[in-house]
Amino acid sequence: MCTVCGCGDSKIEGHGHSHSHGHGHGHDHDHSHGHDHDHHHDHGHGDDKDIHFGMGLAGVHVPGLSQSRIVQIEQDILGHNNDFAGRNRAWMESHGVFALNLVSSPGSGKTTLLCRTAEMLKHRFPLAVIEGDQQTSFDADRIRATGIPALQVNTGKGCHLDAHMVETAIARLPVPDDSVLFIENVGNLVCPAAFDLGEAYKVAILSVTEGEDKPLKYPDMFHAAGMMILNKTDLLPHLDFDVERCISYARRVNPDIVVIQLSARTGEGFDQWLAWIVEGQRRAVAGKTR
Amino acid sequence: MHEMSLTEGVIRILEDQAATHGFTKVKTVWLEIGELSTVVPESMEFCFDAVARGNPLTEGARLEIIRVPGTAWCMDCSADIKVTSRVDLCPLCDGAKITVTGGEEMRIKELEVE
Numbered sequence: 275m276c277t278v279c280g281c282g283d284s285k286i287e288g289h290g291h292s293h294s295h296g297h298g299h300g301h302d303h304d305h306s307h308g309h310d311h312d313h314h315h316d317h318g319h320g321d322d323k324d325i326h327f328g329m330g331l332a333g334v335h336v337p338g339l340s341q342s343r344i345v346q347i348e349q350d351i352l353g354h355n356n357d358f359a360g361r362n363r364a365w366m367e368s369h370g371v372f373a374l375n376l377v378s379s380p381g382s383g384k385t386t387l388l389c390r391t392a393e394m395l396k397h398r399f400p401l402a403v404i405e406g407d408q409q410t411s412f413d414a415d416r417i418r419a420t421g422i423p424a425l426q427v428n429t430g431k432g433c434h435l436d437a438h439m440v441e442t443a444i445a446r447l448p449v450p451d452d453s454v455l456f457i458e459n460v461g462n463l464v465c466p467a468a469f470d471l472g473e474a475y476k477v478a479i480l481s482v483t484e485g486e487d488k489p490l491k492y493p494d495m496f497h498a499a500g501m502m503i504l505n506k507t508d509l510l511p512h513l514d515f516d517v518e519r520c521i522s523y524a525r526r527v528n529p530d531i532v533v534i535q536l537s538a539r540t541g542e543g544f545d546q547w548l549a550w551i552v553e554g555q556r557r558a559v560a561g562k563t564r
Numbered sequence: 565m566h567e568m569s570l571t572e573g574v575i576r577i578l579e580d581q582a583a584t585h586g587f588t589k590v591k592t593v594w595l596e597i598g599e600l601s602t603v604v605p606e607s608m609e610f611c612f613d614a615v616a617r618g619n620p621l622t623e624g625a626r627l628e629i630i631r632v633p634g635t636a637w638c639m640d641c642s643a644d645i646k647v648t649s650r651v652d653l654c655p656l657c658d659g660a661k662i663t664v665t666g667g668e669e670m671r672i673k674e675l676e677v678e
Contacts, residue, residue: 342677346673464566
């Protein structure tokens with residue numbers, strides 16, 4: 275159905291299901307656009323869910339004439355996704371699960387970061403990984419090689435994971451109580467910013483090979499993220515990347531963003547990252563709502 | 565380019581509303597899209613045309629986008645200011661201590677239906 279970003283075309287690895295969006299085009303369709311539309315009516319805005327049926331525009335019903343009416347619905351376009359995200363979040367809170375949504379450009383080193391993190395934390399508490407990519411299960415295979423359960427979600431042509439995909443993946447994995455769940459989003463610094471998955475934090479990963487101005491180029495993502503990881507710091511001696519400038523750009527779009535510098539290849543800077551996860555997991559377990 | 569899935573979200577809300585409130589045809593949809601939201605209105609219009617077509621409920625429906633300007637509060641000036649992006653500086657003091665207060669909307673405001 276969707277030719278641009280393929281939404282509705284997502285599938286969980288090994289469980290391809292086909293959507294048949296069959297719709298008949300056989301209706302005769304005759305509409306005239308000649309009506310005047312005076313858009314004056316009393317607004318009684320209440321709760322988001324309030325529904326107000328305005329009077330018909332014509333005021334009275336005249337047989338043979340169309341009777342249009344205005345319906346005020348005041349609904350967030352992302353409401354459906356946010357409902358799923360809210361359910362995911364409630365589920366995680368009741369099971370003591372600390373979930374992180376990892377977002378970045380393609381090639382920032384998310385999967386390498388995850389593999390090293392998994393190796394270093396897997397004996398402390400249970401871990402699980404949801405891998406989002408348009409195609410292939412390469413990333414989930416890399417994670418599974420560390421002994422951690424991982425599920426690949428292929429979005430088809432979709433540019434982001436949404437909360438419904440994550441709900442399905444959580445049910446399938448499964449995600450143990452008191453675990454840390456890493457959700458590796460599709461490599462894309464634009465679209466995933468808008469879609470809450472129910473995570474505790476979005477973690478934006480920026481590698482120092484990319485350019486220090488990315489927080490200003492993609493402000494929505496760095497605004498939505500609770501943490502920025504500067505990855506591949508072992509390469510800094512070979513680059514002109516200005517770390518301080520990058521951090522100041524990130525703080526400009528998000529004054530509260532936590533910044534950690536590390537190298538997923540050498541392990542430099544990992545102590546701080548692991549300590550942050552351990553603390554998050556401890557709080558999630560302590561705050562378990564069940 | 566997540567406008568397509570956002571647009572599909574709009575159609576889904578319309579279908580829910582149609583079932584609940586008993587209308588069979590949507591003629592106009594008014595969306596409020598903030599200047600600081602993650603949506604490009606032109607993409608939304610393009611996607612709406614594509615997604616609305618072929619659906620008896622929305623075939624031929626018109627999309628009207630109401631732009632909501634970006635507004636913010638400058639802590640140093642203690643003043644409401646206008647902004648056009650998240651990285652704008654305060655036009656009064658050139659400072660960066662600003663908090664966005666409006667312009668992030670992505671809402672279906674109302675519908676003309678029959």
